[in-house]
Amino acid sequence: MSVFTRRRVFIGVGSLAALVLLVVGGTFLYINVFSDDAPPPLALETSPPPASGDAAELGGTWTVAGGSEAGYRVDEVLNGQDNTVVGRTSDVTGEVTVEGTEATAGEITVDMTTITTDSGSRDGQFRGPIMQTDQFPTSTFTLTSPVSLDGLDGAGPISVTATGDLTVRDVTQSIEIQLDVQRSGDGVQVAGSGEIQFADFDVDPPDLGFVRVEDHGTVEFLLTLTRS
Incomplete structure (x- = not known):
């Protein structure tokens, strides 16, 4: 040579x-x-306003109010570097029905078309080939078993497990959501999260060589509920 x-x-x-x-x-x-650090998981206020009225009387219908958020959290490998991606929206609607000290029914709907991260190009992929939000603009969680609210008396939060059906891209799977619930003034705050496998909802996480997304992630929400 x-x-x-x-x-x-x-x-x-x-x-x-x-x-x-x-x-x-x-x-x-x-x-x-x-880039900014990924925001921490959605969680209850640490110092909510004291419960007003009869803190033990929860019966009735509660509606999702302003200030509520929902979204996802997923880990990816970007050019060999670990990264956590968080997408969120405040376009959340729904109702929860309470009878006695149990939440007996509830449905939460999330507008998938308005979920955003810190990257416009990533959001375009999310709304386009990944979630196809033009065909499936919303996702829903529907409670399928009563949830006990014993202890929700305004003295502090309680932790419970909710079982329900999560529908994403018209695919429905049963899922368990871990909930933290507390009274806040005349309302109720609910923070929840649950793990999902993307394949269960016919979602293919991107693998483009320079970026690989894990095959599982977390759905999370923070709801402010007011009595209807």
């Missing part, structure tokens, strides 16, 4: 190494320096 050829090979290898360092280093800087 001539000196000129060896020099060309050396330059080519060096350029490739520099490109790899640039991509990996740039991704590291994007994730750890320039």
